[in-house]
Amino acid sequence: MDKYKIILVDDHPMLRKGVTQFIETEDNIEVIGEANNGEEAIGLAVKLQPDLIMLDLNMKGLSGIDTLTALKNAGIKSKVVIFSVSDNESDVLNALKFGADGYLLKDSEPEEIVEKIQCCLKGELVISGSLTQLLAHSLRAEHKVDPLERLTSREIEILKLISKGLSNKVIANKLNITEGTVKVHVKNMLKKLELRTRVEAAVWVVKKNIFN
Numbered sequence: 001m002d003k004y005k006i007i008l009v010d011d012h013p014m015l016r017k018g019v020t021q022f023i024e025t026e027d028n029i030e031v032i033g034e035a036n037n038g039e040e041a042i043g044l045a046v047k048l049q050p051d052l053i054m055l056d057l058n059m060k061g062l063s064g065i066d067t068l069t070a071l072k073n074a075g076i077k078s079k080v081v082i083f084s085v086s087d088n089e090s091d092v093l094n095a096l097k098f099g100a101d102g103y104l105l106k107d108s109e110p111e112e113i114v115e116k117i118q119c120c121l122k123g124e125l126v127i128s129g130s131l132t133q134l135l136a137h138s139l140r141a142e143h144k145v146d147p148l149e150r151l152t153s154r155e156i157e158i159l160k161l162i163s164k165g166l167s168n169k170v171i172a173n174k175l176n177i178t179e180g181t182v183k184v185h186v187k188n189m190l191k192k193l194e195l196r197t198r199v200e201a202a203v204w205v206v207k208k209n210i211f212n
Contacts, residue, residue, distance in 0.1 A: 004121050007033040007048065009041040009067070010056040010083070015106070019054065019083075022110040023117065038062025038070065045076045052121060055100075057084035057091060068098050079120055089134050092127070102126035147193050148210070155189040158182060162198050163205035 006023065008016045008031055020031045033048050035041040037059050045053060053071070057064035068080055081102035082095040092103050102120050104113055105128040116126040127135065148156065154175075161171045168186065172179040186198060195201050205211060 003028050003030045004052065005030060005032045005048065005050040006117070007031070007035065007041065007044055007050045007053045007078075009035040009038070009053060009059075011036050011059045012056075019113075023114060026114055026118070029117065029121075038064070038067030041067055042070050042074060042076075045071055045078060046074060049076075050078050052079045052081060052101075052117065054081055054083045054104075054117075057082050057086055057095070065094060065098055068095070068100060072099055081117070081120055081126065087131060087134065092131055092134065096125075103131065104128050105130065150192040151189060152185075155185050155192070158185050159189055159201060159205065160211050162186070163202045163211060165202070 006029060008019055010016050010019075013034075013036075016034045020034075023029055023031055032050060033044045035044050038061055041053065041055065053076075055064050055067060059067075062070065064082055064084070068082070071078070071080060079101040080099070081104055082100045083104050083106060084091065085106050086092075087105060095103050102116060102125060104116055104126065108116075108128050108130070112129065116128070120126045151159065157175065158171055161174065166174070168179050168182045172182045175182070186201075190196065190198070190201060193201065193204065195204060
């Protein structure tokens, strides 16, 4: 049976050796390469085309995020899991934002790491169990963001005029733009505010007493 192929990228040889040992207890996985830094990782990934790359976040030279970006830009299709000591919220969110397929902590139990690797190879986004609460907190905080902060200055301008009962045509003349442009802005604005119609938008503004 064909085995999944993995590359380890970390500037600590002993860690790479330890991780290799417990990963290769799995019958369907083999470590086919190791890299000491981001530059080596990119060359190795292009050459070997692994199924998954375990990538340290903080390395000399290219950082994990820089390496991740370079791998994506090079057209590497491998899944990339950040493997780090950092449980900092911004590090986790940044890694996922830049396209990582997972984020695992180095102090996780070997059994959990192997289980998460197996899940990632099957197409799942994986994170260490201890990070679940951190991400939940981040999502709750994001949900509390002022909706107006999602709007552009032009969308806010149009929302203000809608709240005064002006039509798209009048708004277009007032702002010296086309009516079609106004419609596009209104559509985007309603989507960001999670509203369905311009009437709902006008009522929302009055209820929130936003522009007074």
